[in-house]
Amino acid sequence: MQNLTKLLVPLYPMERTAVLERFDVDRVRKDFPILTRTVNGKPLVYLDNGATTQKPRQVIDAIVNYYTQLNSNVHRGVHHLSQLATDAFEVTRRKLQPFINATHEHEIILTKGTTESINLVASCYGKAFVNTGDELIISAMEHHSNIVPWQILCEERGAILHVVPVNDAGELDMETYRSLLNERTKMVAMTYVSNALGTINPVKEIVALAHAVGAPVLLDAAQAIQHIAIDVQALDVDFLAFSGHKMYGPTGVGVLYGKEKWLNAMPPYQSGGEMIKEVTFAKTTYNELPFKFEAGTPNIEAGICLTHALDYITELGLDNIASYEYDLLKYATSQLLEIPGLRLVGTAKEKSSVISFLLDGVHPYDVGVILDKLGIAVRTGHHCTQPLMDRFNIPGTVRASIAMYNTREEMDILVAAVRRAATMLL
Amino acid sequence: MTINEIQDELIDDFAFFEDWMAKYEYLIQLGKELPLIEDSYKKDEYLIKGCQSKVWLHADYQNGKVIFTADSDAIITKGLVGLMIKVLSEHTPEEIASSELYFIDQIGLKEHLSPTRANGLLSMVKQMKLYAVALTVKN
Numbered sequence: 296m297q298n299l300t301k302l303l304v305p306l307y308p309m310e311r312t313a314v315l316e317r318f319d320v321d322r323v324r325k326d327f328p329i330l331t332r333t334v335n336g337k338p339l340v341y342l343d344n345g346a347t348t349q350k351p352r353q354v355i356d357a358i359v360n361y362y363t364q365l366n367s368n369v370h371r372g373v374h375h376l377s378q379l380a381t382d383a384f385e386v387t388r389r390k391l392q393p394f395i396n397a398t399h400e401h402e403i404i405l406t407k408g409t410t411e412s413i414n415l416v417a418s419c420y421g422k423a424f425v426n427t428g429d430e431l432i433i434s435a436m437e438h439h440s441n442i443v444p445w446q447i448l449c450e451e452r453g454a455i456l457h458v459v460p461v462n463d464a465g466e467l468d469m470e471t472y473r474s475l476l477n478e479r480t481k482m483v484a485m486t487y488v489s490n491a492l493g494t495i496n497p498v499k500e501i502v503a504l505a506h507a508v509g510a511p512v513l514l515d516a517a518q519a520i521q522h523i524a525i526d527v528q529a530l531d532v533d534f535l536a537f538s539g540h541k542m543y544g545p546t547g548v549g550v551l552y553g554k555e556k557w558l559n560a561m562p563p564y565q566s567g568g569e570m571i572k573e574v575t576f577a578k579t580t581y582n583e584l585p586f587k588f589e590a591g592t593p594n595i596e597a598g599i600c601l602t603h604a605l606d607y608i609t610e611l612g613l614d615n616i617a618s619y620e621y622d623l624l625k626y627a628t629s630q631l632l633e634i635p636g637l638r639l640v641g642t643a644k645e646k647s648s649v650i651s652f653l654l655d656g657v658h659p660y661d662v663g664v665i666l667d668k669l670g671i672a673v674r675t676g677h678h679c680t681q682p683l684m685d686r687f688n689i690p691g692t693v694r695a696s697i698a699m700y701n702t703r704e705e706m707d708i709l710v711a712a713v714r715r716a717a718t719m720l721l
Numbered sequence: 722m723t724i725n726e727i728q729d730e731l732i733d734d735f736a737f738f739e740d741w742m743a744k745y746e747y748l749i750q751l752g753k754e755l756p757l758i759e760d761s762y763k764k765d766e767y768l769i770k771g772c773q774s775k776v777w778l779h780a781d782y783q784n785g786k787v788i789f790t791a792d793s794d795a796i797i798t799k800g801l802v803g804l805m806i807k808v809l810s811e812h813t814p815e816e817i818a819s820s821e822l823y824f825i826d827q828i829g830l831k832e833h834l835s836p837t838r839a840n841g842l843l844s845m846v847k848q849m850k851l852y853a854v855a856l857t858v859k860n
């Protein structure tokens with residue numbers, strides 16, 4: 296538990312006042328219509344934000360506006376609506392560039408989501424750069440989406456997949472990581488923030504160490520992009536993957552950032568329309584970045600409307616969001632630990648917005664069922680991280696994952712509900 | 722009692738519970754009290770994999786009737802498993818195969834049979850019927 300000390304020291308009252316002055320949660324909540332509904336007769340307490348976030352009115356209105364004013368295919372027609380839709384779609388790419396501080400707009404590839412972004416890199420980078428006997432490194436805390444594509448690649452190319460273990464607190468074993476890196480390492484693929492434990496990995500160090508042996512790094516930022524300001528140039532990361540729906544945007548759009556030099560050196564992913572420059576039966580030449588990797592009609596609605604989620608986050612400021620969420624995390628953690636028999640899973644020094652826990656002798660599923668009856672949405676199970684659950688020798692956890700619209704009052708409701716579940720189940 | 726008579730009796734029993742808490746407390750109690758399966762049957766070959774909670778199911782065929790025993794690692798699931806066994810165990814394969822389980826819906830626990838609940842219960846019911854169908858064909 297020693298790593299938890301930071302999380303258990305509450306913010307000084309003045310510090311907290313300053314946080315709340317910079318972040319007006321009541322105003323934010325008014326923008327999210329779903330937060331006023333009830334579940335099982337109780338006010339909804341939505342704490343499954345790691346799975347997906349709710350959408351603000353601005354995004355919902357944009358979706359309606361798209362279908363009532365803009366609907367048309369992009370990058371094709373010369374007619375007016377197609378021009379409007381294409382412009383709106385490309386605005387998202389233009390805004391994503393400064394959002395993560397990419398060097399070029401064409402380094403932003405729009406995908407279906409994090410999973411597709413990672414699969415794209417595993418497939419295309421793999422074809423170009425991974426050969427028999429090469430080595431890839433992932434960690435023991437990866438989501439299945441950042442395990443399986445690399446396993447498949449290794450099987451196809453006869454490469455070796457190494458796994459960096461985690462300690463009891465759920466932190467990466469950096470010593471082992473260092474020892475695994477060598478000149479045969481062709482890719483390091485790691486998560487920025489663990490979806491199951493909340494651990495924030497030392498990504499800058501991870502990247503620097505990988506680059507020292509010439510290996511590129513892919514960061515799975517699905518659980519980071521909505522909580523932490525990311526600067527891909529400052530991190531010097533080679534690939535970054537994230538999803539729109541976990542950052543208050545629509546489902547069905549995600550992002551792959553890749554350094555231009557890698558993207559240019561990689562073959563296309565899927566083939567068909569849009570990704571071509573010229574097609575003859577003898578030879579096809581490929582389109583330029585980013586379109587080379589965007590075959591077929593994209594999810595236009597989601598692509599366009601992601602802009603409004605980016606605007607929303609940018610206006611509030613990710614640093615303000617992060618300090619507000621950190622206060623909530625500290626508060627909820629200290630309150631939950633007062634419950635007898637409650638054990639946290641994931642006690643890293645650096646954590647973000649995820650509280651995974653177990654009640655001694657109780658299956659997480661049972662806790663989830665009782666919390667649901669009390670109007671609280673949490674996730675129970677292995678969180679698509681079965682190897683990590685095996686590492687801790689548990690079937691899964693109960694996971695409360697925080698977003699910017701959650702409140703201390705909701706944390707109190709959660710704590711009271713867990714107490715009630717404990718009384719019923721123990 | 723026939724399968725439907727047992728179902729009707731359970732529906733009557735559950736009508737006495739005033740709220741969801743009482744219902745779940747009953748299920749939890751049922752889960753805690755029932756030693757549902759011998760340890761020798763808690764092996765992978767008897768495991769019905771739900772996404773989250775595990776259910777082990779074993780069927781015996783004695784004197785023309787199917788005897789089900791089962792267990793789960795989650796207590797609420799175990800309570801629900803107990804209900805299923807109360808209803809379906811000790812009936813002929815034909816009765817089980819042709820049974821229609823309406824009680825879960827009527828006692829307000831329908832959500833637990835939804836495929837998205839991932840508790841293994843739906844698979845268990847399917848498996849119970851499959852055993853029965855297999856035995857019917859064999860007979």
